[in-house]
Amino acid sequence: MVSIVVREFPVPAFAALHAHGLSPVLARVLAARGIGGPAELDTALARVTPFTCLKNSQRIAQLLADAIAAQKKLLIVADYDADGATACAVALRALRQFGAVVDYLVPNRFEYGYGLTPEIVELAANCASRPDILITVDNGIASVEGVAAAKALGMDVYITDHHLPGAHLPEAAVIVNPNQPGCDFPDKQLAGVGVIFYVMLALRAELRNRGQFAADDKEPNLANLLDLVALGTVADVVRLNGVNQILVQQGLRRIRKGQCCPGIRALCQVAKRDLSRVTTYELGFMLAPRLNAAGRLEDMSQGIECLMVADESTAMQLAVQLDELNQQRREIEIGMRAEALSKLADIDLQQLAAAPPGDDQPMNYSLCLYHPDWHQGVIGLIASRLKDQLHRPVLVFARGNTGDIKGSGRSIPGFNLRDALDLVAKRHPGLLTKFGGHAMAAGLTLAEQNFELFRAGFEQVAQDWLTPADLERVIETDGELKPEEMTLALAHDLAQHAWGQGFSEPSFNGCFQVESQRVVGEKHSKLKLRKPGVRQTHDAMLFFHADALPPIIQTVYRLQVNEYNGETRLQLLLAHWYEVASELTESLSVHN
Structure with a gap:
């Protein structure tokens, strides 16, 4: 059932915005979204929260400045989605401008999975140019084993991430994450690309204090990276309030003026979108899927290279390849979605059980689906589509590489998916091999033979936490x-x-x-x-x-x-x- 509800708005805020010259419609729209007056419409960079409020930002800046001075070898370990790709590009561009010796490594999701795993650490250690320091972007907060493996091999790890931490933090040299314990940064919804952008702001300040930017050595303008920050922030579907609103607005303005990297310009062109009229819709639904297609089907290094190249023709070649991958992704998704919907014929999602589920009751507060032939790279998209259609937490699984299955989930308001997985793990020790993520999106791995046990355990949590009213979609x-x-x-x-x-x-x-x-x-x-x-x-x-x-x-x-x-x-x-x-x-x- 769908209910349509009209948003309420505070009259004083509406009056202040309307008096400022906004139309009645725009004034009530903004007031309903928490804008209290004209001053809050100011998206100047000067209004962003200072990097000094982000725990460990100054410490990581000192460590990076020391590493640059010593010409130590840095390696960025990135995530394989659009947030990770843009975060990697921001780190590479800024660090190279600062004189760092830096390269990157992005895990292939099908071979190594997510994050700084011991396998990725071993891969990094065997690089032709063995790194001294690993810097994670958009991952690492749950990489306890990976950090330990790196330390054992003599490599330091600097973690920059925004995902929710687990019960134990990795023993990294430094961690920058607005969601880590003890961090008072008010904007907890920073994307991974936003976190590394803040780290680069802190590093520039540290290098400035050390006198690296002499009078004849122009200080790098990090505002030139805001096109990437805007793209990654929108792509990761984090809340666009506070700092995120400013970063995205500033990035959009630069893109519309043509002040963006050749890769973004090329992605707009293959998507047949006018650069001067780009909005968050184009970033989230046109450019991000083309970047994500590389990580979903092949290797996100294609996406990162597209964002890094300075040559327009090379950027266009890479954008065309990403566009072709996105077409393949669409075809795979259509087939998987049809198969998923056919599986729903045996599940009565409309009948809401009044009592906890039993053998004679349908499991219908949540949905878990698995097919051994489904594509790992597309299960998150299928979960998102089904969540939108059915308005309940959805987890979709595909077969992994070593007898396990990998799941990707999407949730609804009021149901913290990452916390739900944590509760399942506590109720059933050993059931989940690994898990992590956000309130609205998360991933996990478990043994294939344990799928039905997990589905029942997850449904139990859903019925414990949700009511029938929660499963009614409200527009x-x-x-x-x-x-x-x-x-x-x-x-x-x-x-x-x-x-x-x-x-x-x-x-x-x-x-x-x-x-x-x-x-x-x-x-x-x-x-x-x-x-x-x-x-x-x-x-x-x-x-x-x-x-x-x-x-x-x-x-x-x-x-x-x-x-x-x-x-x-x-x-x-x-x-x-x-x-x-x-x-x-x-x-x-x-x-x-």
Whole structure:
């Protein structure tokens, strides 16, 4: 069941924003998202939280400065997603500008799995140029064994990460993570790329204090890295408030001005997006999937190289390869999703058990699916799609390399997935080989023969923590728009802001008559909609729906600037719809 709820907003904040010159719609949208006044709209870099508030940032800066002075060999160990790729590129670019001897290593997810494992440490130790120091980006906080292995081989480890820590921290030389115990940094939602950007800010300050930047030696401008920071932050779906909002806004401005790396420019081109009009949508749904495709299907080094190259033609070649990988990923995902949906025929997800699950009751507060032929690199996407469709925690598993299975999960508000896995591990010692992640996304490994035991244990936690009401999807909107408010100008105004997790893109609800409908791309609907009693019609798109719509529908939609054949028009993007009651349909028909 789906409930549509209109967001409330504080009237004083609305009044202050409206008095500042914002339209009534934009003022109420921002007020509903916690913006209390005009001052909070300032996204100048000067407003970011100082790096001195991030625990150990100054300590790691001192260690890195010493390493650069001694010309020690540094090796970045990156994660294989877009956050990890951008974090790696930020570290490489900044450190090389600072004079460091640095290279990188990104694990192949199919051979080595996630994080700084002992196997990755051994691989690093056997590099042609054996590193003195390993620096993790977007991973490492759970790498207790990997850090121990590195120390045994005489390599120091500097951890930069943002994932939630486990019960024991690795014995690294230094750890920078806003979520580690004792860190008072207020913006806990920094992405991995945000953490390493802060570390580079601290390092630059340390090098400045040591006199490295003489009068004739220009100090590196780290703002040039904000295009990468914005891309990685949006791609990792962290909350876009506080520091993240500023970093993303600043990065978007640079991208729109063409002040971005050749790789981002090339990715926009292969995605057929206008660089000057890039929004968080393009970053999250156009560029990030192409980067992630490398890590999902092959090797994320392709994505990192695309972000690192200075040559435009080479960047385009790499972007084309990433685009082709993304097409392959889509085909694999379509097949896996169809198989996953077919498995749901045996699971009654609508029947909510009032008592704890037993042999005669369906497990329906959560969903765990496994198929030995599914692709490891795509299971997270399938979990995300099913979570959106079914509105419950979902874990999808594929076969690993050594008799185990690997799972990737996505969760719903109010259910901390990482903590849920921790509770399963405590209730069933030895069941999980490893696990980690966030409240909303996590991964785990277990023996194949233990899948059913895990599914039952996870379902028990879900039933302990969730209620039937939690499993009802709630769509929040910003209310109805008056006919005169549905303008291209408003769509342009909305597109200038950085919307994302925790700062959701505005959506509106309203009743429309379906004037016309035609199928495009074999599975999407191109519509003409009209508010009852109003002459003006609006273009609209309803994706993944080709069946005929009823004459009058209630919708949830977003405003979109649509450019086609040199013409710019307002378009409604439908996110949800249902048929209006027949008696209301008859009433509206008589009225018209």
